[in-house]
Amino acid sequence: MFKSIVLPAALPVLLLGVAGHAVADEGQWQPHQLPQLKSELKRIGITMPAEKLADLSKHPMSAIVSLGGCSASFVSPDGLVVTNHHCGYGSIQRNSTPEKNYIVDGFLARTRAEELPGGPNALVYVTEKVENVTDRVLKDLGASMSGRERNEAISSRIKALIAECETDKAYRCSVPAFHRGLEYYRIRQLMIRDVRLVYAPSDKIGNFGGDIDNYEWPRQTGDYTFLRAYVGPDGRPADPSPNNVPYKSKDFLVVSAEGLKNGDPILLAGYPGRTSRYKLPSEIRFARDVDLPGKVATIQADLDVIAAATKGNAAWDVRYASVAKSLNNVMKKSQGLLDGFARKDIASIKDVQDAEFRSWYARSANGSGSGKTLLGDLDAVIAADMALSREEGAYGEATHSDLLKSARTLYRLAQERQKPDAQRETGYQERDLSFIKARLTRLEQSFVPNVDRARWAAALTRYAKIDQKLRPQGLDALVPNAGNLDGFYKGTELADTAKRLAWMGQDVQAFRASKDPFIQLAVRLNDVATKLDERRKEVDGNLDRTIPQYMSAVIAYRKSQGKPVYPDANSTLRVTYGTVAPYSPRDGLVKGPFTTVEGIVEKETDKDPFLVPATLKKAVLEKRYGVFKDPVLNTVPVNFLSSADTTGGNSGSAVMNKRGELVGLNFDSTYESITKDWYFDTAITRAIHVDIRYMLWVMKEVDGADNLLKEMTIKYPKK
CATH class of the missing domain: 2.40.10.120 (Thrombin, subunit H)
Known part of the structure; x- marks a missing residue:
């Protein structure tokens, strides 16, 4: 302890x-x-x-x-x-x-x-140890590194810290960032894998x-x-x-x-x-004007499809009960955020706070010399992050099928398993195999081919309406037509849990030789997905370089005002x-x-x-x-x-x-x-x-x- x-x-x-x-x-x-x-x-x-x-x-x-x-x-x-x-x-x-x-x-x-x-998927985590490892994650990261290089260096150090912590396989370790990358803590948790249902009221x-x-x-x-x-x-x-x-x-x-x-x-x-208490005004406006309205519309459309596809079938309704409940919760929260932003102009409140901070920063020792550069870099990396997230959202619409997501996960796993474990992407190391298996197995309780087909067809229709400038380059030529999906579901074996799990042990060549239409599509999508991943690393690495500098200044500023400082x-x-x-x-x-x-x-x-x-x-x-x-x-x-x-x-x-x-x-x-989540209002927060x-x-x-x-x-x- x-x-x-x-x-x-x-x-x-x-x-x-x-x-x-x-x-x-x-x-x-x-x-x-x-x-x-x-x-x-x-x-x-x-x-x-x-x-x-x-x-x-x-x-x-x-x-x-x-x-x-x-x-x-x-x-x-x-x-x-x-x-x-x-x-x-x-x-x-x-x-x-x-x-x-x-x-x-x-x-x-x-x-x-x-x-x-x-x-x-039922697990119990008991936190036993927390230690500050900021220095081991961030020390001596070169200023000349590209965003991707910085992102990969941080990721590599975190993976090493986790491997060092998980020598006892009874434990699951993580190294999350605090204050938007200013600090890192290593957390060790006992992971209990046998969890049973004891009592639930109606x-x-x-x-x-x-x-x-x-x-x-x-x-x-x-x-x-x-x-x-x-x-x-x-x-x-x-x-x-x-x-x-x-x-x-x-x-x-x-x-x-x-x-x-x-x-x-x-x-x-x-x-x-x-x-997101420390988000900038531009990030709030992006959430308010772009991200949340799109999310609400998409989730509501998805819920409507699920309701129509499961109507009159008790077994299908039970299978999608948990999915629908989760989607409903996210949608109502997202709509609540929109209503809250309409009720109180949080972006304008943040505008005033941001202007006061920037004025203070320009006067402070921290702001001399490099101040304008930091704030300029900050605005630029946040704009790049928001732009890329729109393309990622479009990719999500085009691939909104549980079977396609499974095929993509399996193919990515085969690719990553060609590398030494320490060099694999997070989420595809040996420590992650049980979680991948659990997700693939969980599908048997929350999947019906007819419902999945209806959800994907509706999502492809939504994708076709997205401005082409906001779609990932090369994706249009790969995704099927919304009205031509029957062949995917008739020709696949991935709907069978045992056959789906069997692909976890296959190599890349087996995927490329497969006649399964979902696996074929996953292979074809790989280049587009990989380019998106590489661009995300570049953006995240630039965020990791700039945001912590900003947060350090914000913390000093809030300290000068006597305000609370918590991550x-x-x-x-x-x-x-x-x-x-x-x-x-x-x-x-x-x-x-x-x-x-x-x-x-x-x-x-x-x-x-x-x-x-x-x-x-x-x-x-x-x-x-x-x-x-x-x-x-x-x-x-x-x-x-x-x-x-x-x-x-x-x-x-x-x-x-x-x-x-x-x-x-x-x-x-x-x-x-x-x-x-964005702004704590004492009078009404309950x-x-x-x-x-x-x-x-x-x-x-x-x-x-x-x-x-x-x-x-x-x-x-x-x-």
Whole structure:
């Protein structure tokens, strides 16, 4: 386990010196920064020592885990993990059939033997060590390097650092960038590969309100699921096997049913995905005017195709349930960003901030001499990045087929396997083979040829409408006509999982000799794809040279203003804090911080997604609230709001009280908060959490999950 982190000598003043002056509840903080936030934590009422929160080897941080896209936490010494229902949705869907539909009916394993396999994509990552490796990544990179040379040098050093860290194959290591490439940290995580589904309520609870209520408030969703991590008999991670035993988690969170009230402090720990708080005005305008409108239109069109192609076929509908749910979530978030940009002109706010920064920079010692060059280079590399991303988007439309993506992955793997492992592209090394296999295997639960053909045909039609100047050179001559795809699906064997996986061991010559139409197309597309990759390396390398210089200056500037300095979220472990709080989305309207079980009954209709299980409705009408009744609300709270700083990836994050006890799970944000990924607005930014009391109440009164209630350590209110 790792406790202390050594920072480069030049950075502590810049990165940590202003933390004590943090304003509001803004900031997704690295654990090692928390001792610098003592006054802030004390201000809101957190009693846990900040030093304890900074120690990954001690409770509660040692109980916080990642699922590789979602967050979770251990809640028993036997590897029991709690997360969101939508985070476990893939495992629920994988085990569902039209005859035994766990999505609709829910699932509960009353014994360990009844627990179901989570699938090859279900993983639990336990972060054990974090160390600053900035110097080893960036030292002595020549100023005369091209962008591509710089990108490849950084990539090579990162791969070496990872290989050095992964001598024990029980661990998965990564070296993500912080502050847009100013810093690099090596993170070592225990990777548990046998994860099983333990309990999921019906989606009438876990997804109550569905996409209609997504990002909305008030909300009444029981978005929770339980999984269990298993390891080999020797206690080390192992492939799924009947002989495996529950992982003995070093620490786990105590569950508190005592509840919260308005104004109470909370801590939130998890793995937030991506934020863009330090983006320039030009990048915001590109997102607002080009990228997001295109994304919304494309996803909506794709969803319409899936809905039409699966209509009336229950089996196909189940197969694409997880795909559609994920697309709907991305689309609503993207639309929410557009609406947020329309409601508040964030680009103009950033214009003012950027102008003030540039004026300060020109006056500062940093700005003398090379100042204009840096800012000019910055604008140029960002413009190149945006231009290339449009071509990459066009390529994505032209190749929007799961079978074609599989063929492209397999052919690229064959090419990379000709090289020594250390020289292969990231994502195609020996360490990545199990992930490639898992993705290729996962397709059998979320693929139907007729649906894939319809999605690809629609995407090719959209591609044909893209301005030719925005399409990759040479691609038009290679892609098929949208109305001429039948031969691809009739002539391929890639739809068969075993035959698809068999291509993982084939060499380049076998691909070039193949008669499979998808593989033939993947081979023909290779030159265009390779040129795009090479151009991306050049652009990224130039960004890696310029953006960190800019970020160093921004940090110094923010320090001079007494503003918080934290890195953008990048899927690494972070801690945020806040208070239970209402908000006012517009003049004359205030939305309170709690919803209750009565709201579920009030929202009930005879149509999905507002169907209510009969057992739940009966318990509400009979007011069987027991120890879970809130003394102020006089009923069971369902969801609550807090001012904590969250984003995607924080789904499933533990919401803890001032003592570090589990009181809720993060699962969403209000619609007005979506723009927080770009700009944190204290007045309206609110995260939405499942109140642990509702979860426990459903387990007790609705689903009878007494075995899990007994397994967890629960602190009940004093009588």
